[in-house]
Amino acid sequence: MNVTVVGSGNGGLATAFDFAQHGHAVRLFDTPHFPDHVAEVAAAGGIHATGELEGFAEIAYAGHDIETALDAADLVVLVGPAYSTEHQSEVVAPRLVPGQAVLVCPASCAGAITFRRTAGLALDDETITVGETSTLPYAVRIVAPGRVNVFHKLSAGVYVAGLPRSGTDRLLSMIQGVYPGAEAADSVFQTTLQN
Template structure:
């Protein structure tokens, strides 16, 4: 259990009122921060339980009951006085949010994507540049949420199974890393600096962890409508081997870009999610989410987010560097067919990130200096 009470000068706006948004809101309020919460119009029902009761309860590794923060329904008012903006939303909202926020970004605001998937901060930068946003702001993205969490159905409450022992973060441009971390680690002491925002993107394990079981259990998902244990029943030794092979392709693509990556099983042990990394199957058997229920349909973020904003940009990097990723390509094709959407076309591209046609040297200079 971790309960912290203090007063801090930073004014934090949290964008997103899903599982992660609820957790971050409670966490930051318990730490003494001035918090404003905003949700996109299409997800605004997430705010209703909070508005109805005026309270937010958090259980698990973070515990407490807090008065709800200021809630804003207009983006300009939500971020007007914020010194730090935490974006905790589906990867598919990043472009829309960047366009909405651009006219109102000012001063030295810090904008952090938790997580950014692959290149979320770079997409924000491109849109800010197109919209003429004045320099001074800092963008950053993490490889994952700092929490393993789930909202409690029907209540203004969230359960935090795990406050991660460690997660990865980088600023864009990376030359701002030390300055950024001096502020951000006051919020999250468990944030660990890496070289650049592509290193965070390639260390997001969700595309490996979630996509393979979804594709191989598509029939079960549609039949059971969520009433089964997705990882316990859906990840057999054979399925786990496919996850391991996909992870090797991820590492290979990273290597072609000069990004040093370790097997995801080593990384996930550092977070506290699993108790064994002897094999993918054994890791899943010791996972916090072993008995979690599965997706209730194929229109679930395990496909609609982890493919277009995880696997697809990895694939585009591989294609650009002439790296063979047949398994990754096949999974994107299968997920596209299952979802009736061409993720090769609708997923995140190098052009969206503003890094197409760059050599590795040019890419590294851009990630470091922003130009």
């Protein structure tokens, strides 16, 4: 599967590393406001991790060109704090094509609703599958540009909700190889309130 991770902070690097370690072709994007980690990942050709996740994971692309980052993406994962979701959505939404899936990780105060509103997608529009997770599945810190220490990866307690709910099963099927303990939430209200 082709996965694009948007956000190069603690969670973004851990997410990109984990999906790549599970055999997915991963592209990492961030805006030019955050150049250090993207530049180091591009120079190294991947991400180094220590702790509960260890090793080196090759990243197919790391940079600031959103068209390149989204090219042929099956799943787009927006990773960041609540205040980043709207901006990430503004950058990503105009370039999505029908059939792609977007997962806001974590929900961070109605992330899927924020994405849909920012993208101009009606709540029942299923051309793009949109959803969110209840939490970031990692306790992680960047220890140097392009390097993370993953203290813990959750094996349970990660809930996923599609918006509309009909997208939940598709999103779960896309991520369960990386997050085998992920479960379907009742709705985005559960994922947002649990966050």
